[in-house]
Amino acid sequence: MNNAIEVKGLRKEFKAYSSRSGLKGAFRDLFTRNYKVVPAVNDISFSVKQGEMVGYIGENGAGKSTTIKMLTGILTPTSGHIRVNGMNPHKERERFVRTIGVVFGQRSQLWWDIAVQESFRLLKKVYKVTDEQYDDHMQAVIRTLDIEPLLDKPVRKLSLGQRMRCELAAALIHNPPLLFLDEPTIGLDVLVKLKIREFLKEINQKYNTTILLTTHDLSDIEALCERVVMLDEGKVIYDGALNNLKENLEDGKELHFQFLEKVDLPAVKKITSGMPVKWELDEKDQVFIANLENDDLLISQVIATVVAAFKIKDIKINETSTEEIIRNIYEKGAVEVG
Structure with a gap:
């Protein structure tokens, strides 16, 4: 078995009830309800x-949590095929x-009033x-996550960052081959992240643990995931390498120059004339x-030309962030990356 997760034609529908307007409509709703399948x-x-x-x-409402709940056996699909670790999640629970x-x-699997170790x-x-x-x-897990000083404390007395490290340790007590993480770093400070x-x-390296991570913090994705x-709206609009997404969809680069001496915009434009560069000045x-x-x-040619002509105080190369790229994708809809 090479695949930890296999999903084909997966669908989950919910009934959404709508109320009729007015007093007459409210009275009719007592006997018959209007609903649509979403x-x-x-x-x-x-x-x-x-x-x-x-x-x-995906954005809020895109269907991420619903998918995770079906993959973990909490929800039963309306239709489609799921195999996770070679099993049907809701039939072989x-x-x-x-x-x-x-x-x-945003949910805890630890008991609130007892010590973490209990x-x-x-x-x-x-x-x-x-x-x-x-x-x-677990000795290695406790040491790596630095939670040994927390083991004898009740969960209710832990900070959010401390609790999340303990939650992660709790999910790994049985050393599972597959780990689902739904917003695991929400509200945490940089050091805990x-x-x-x-x-x-x-x-992942030690046990070859498969990890499916959902998060709104795209720095988590960049740090951990190659794919x-x-x-969006319940449909997959991209499935592939993160680097491929960035390379093909980022709009370009910005080079930021600060000079040691007074320089005007026409002078900078003049030395790079003939190059496909647009200049602007943040006054x-x-x-x-x-x-x-x-x-x-x-990029190398522009930097070399400017450095040869003027005394440089600072240079920065800014690229389009992953967050901006993904925001642009959602605005445009499905994307093809070649």
Whole structure:
């Protein structure tokens, strides 16, 4: 079995009720309701290989959480085919849940009023993990996530960052081959995010753990995932390499120059005449901005020409961020990347 996740023609529909207007309409609603069928997930297909780390992204309401709930067996699909770890998630529930770990950023699997280590012991029994397996695996997890000082504290006394590290450890007590992460870094500070990212890379390399990550923090995706599956209105609009997406869809580069001496815009334009460059001046900060295509040779030529002509205080190369690229995709709809 090469694929941890296989999804074909997956669909989930919900009934949405609508109220009639006016007093007469409200009275009629008491006896008969108007409703329409809304597809939250609309015939999507994709697969995830064992050991892959994949970003599953989309705007609010795109169908991400509904997909995760079907993949983890919480929801039953309206139609379509699902195989996760070689099983049907909602038909082989008891056996299946022992092969996955799930972290929902806004829901807790730890008991609120008892110490973290007591929650871990309860989960150990639920998953039928032996003492030897627990000690061998969890010592490394606890050390890497730096949660040993938290083990004897009640969950309610933990900060958000502390709780999320404990939640991640709890999801890994049975060392599952597949990990679902739904907004695992929501509301966390930068240092905690970095610690969680490094930990996820480590378990992926050490255990070949497959990770499906949904998040609105695209820096998480860039740090962890080489591949993204992008969802919009219940449909997959892109499935492929993140780098390929950036290389083909970013609008270009901006070169920001600051000079040690007074320079005017016509002088800068003159020395780069004949090159496909558009110049503008940020007068407030006295930054000269060259807009050009994402071409390494052209960028080098422009920098060399400007440096040869003027004394430079600072140079910055700004590229279109992943967030901007993805925002543009959603505005335009489905995308083809060659």
